[in-house]
Amino acid sequence: MKKNMFRSKFLQAVLFIFFFLCFSPQFSYATAPKSVDLIYDTNTQTLSVTINHYTLSAGMHHIKYVEIKKNGASISKNNYDTQPTNSIFTYTYKIPAAKGDVFEVTATCNFWGYKTSTLTVQ
Numbered sequence: 001m002k003k004n005m006f007r008s009k010f011l012q013a014v015l016f017i018f019f020f021l022c023f024s025p026q027f028s029y030a031t032a033p034k035s036v037d038l039i040y041d042t043n044t045q046t047l048s049v050t051i052n053h054y055t056l057s058a059g060m061h062h063i064k065y066v067e068i069k070k071n072g073a074s075i076s077k078n079n080y081d082t083q084p085t086n087s088i089f090t091y092t093y094k095i096p097a098a099k100g101d102v103f104e105v106t107a108t109c110n111f112w113g114y115k116t117s118t119l120t121v122q
Contacts, residue, residue, distance in 0.1 A: 031055070032113020033063065036105055040097060040121050047097075050090045051083075051107045051115075058083045064110035066091060071102055097121045 034052040041048070047068070055061040062083040068076045075095065083089055097103070101121045108114040 031061075032109055033107045033115035036107045036115045036117040038103060038105055038117050038119035040103065040119060042097075042099075042121065045094060045096050047093045047095050047103060047105075047119075048090055049093070049105050049107070050088065052088045053083065053107065053109065054087045055083065056086070058086055061109070061111055063107050065108050067106045067108070068093060068095065069104040070095065070097065072104075 031054055034054070035050075036052075037050040039048040039050075040046070049066060049068075051063055051066075053063055059082045063080055065080065066078045067074060068078075076093065078091070078093070095103075099121055103119045103121070104116060105118075106114055106116040
């Protein structure tokens with residue numbers, strides 16, 4: 001009797017852990033951004049930020065914010081509730097910059113991880 005009760009409790013614990021891992025988005029499919037690519041167009045004064053961040057559900061698991069620093073000072077933090085596609089997408093920002101300015105852009109996932117890239121304006 002005790003042996004069967006132990007097996008039953010063990011099975012319940014295993015099933016609980018299994019379902020928790022399968023249905024918890026943080027563990028089941030959360031990924032950090034794979035890449036953040038930056039391009040600056042001096043003619044239009046536009047910074048293009050291309051982010052590679054895979055998700056199964058852009059409404060649940062997405063890039064939460066993109067922070068932009070210019071020459072070490074934070075100039076914007078853009079918050080998002082979803083992402084435009086389930087993998088690669090581009091955001092554009094109108095930011096004046098001169099030759100030699102350095103952009104540092106960090107894309108942060110709402111569940112786990114971030115990726116930072118830098119670009120020096122040519």
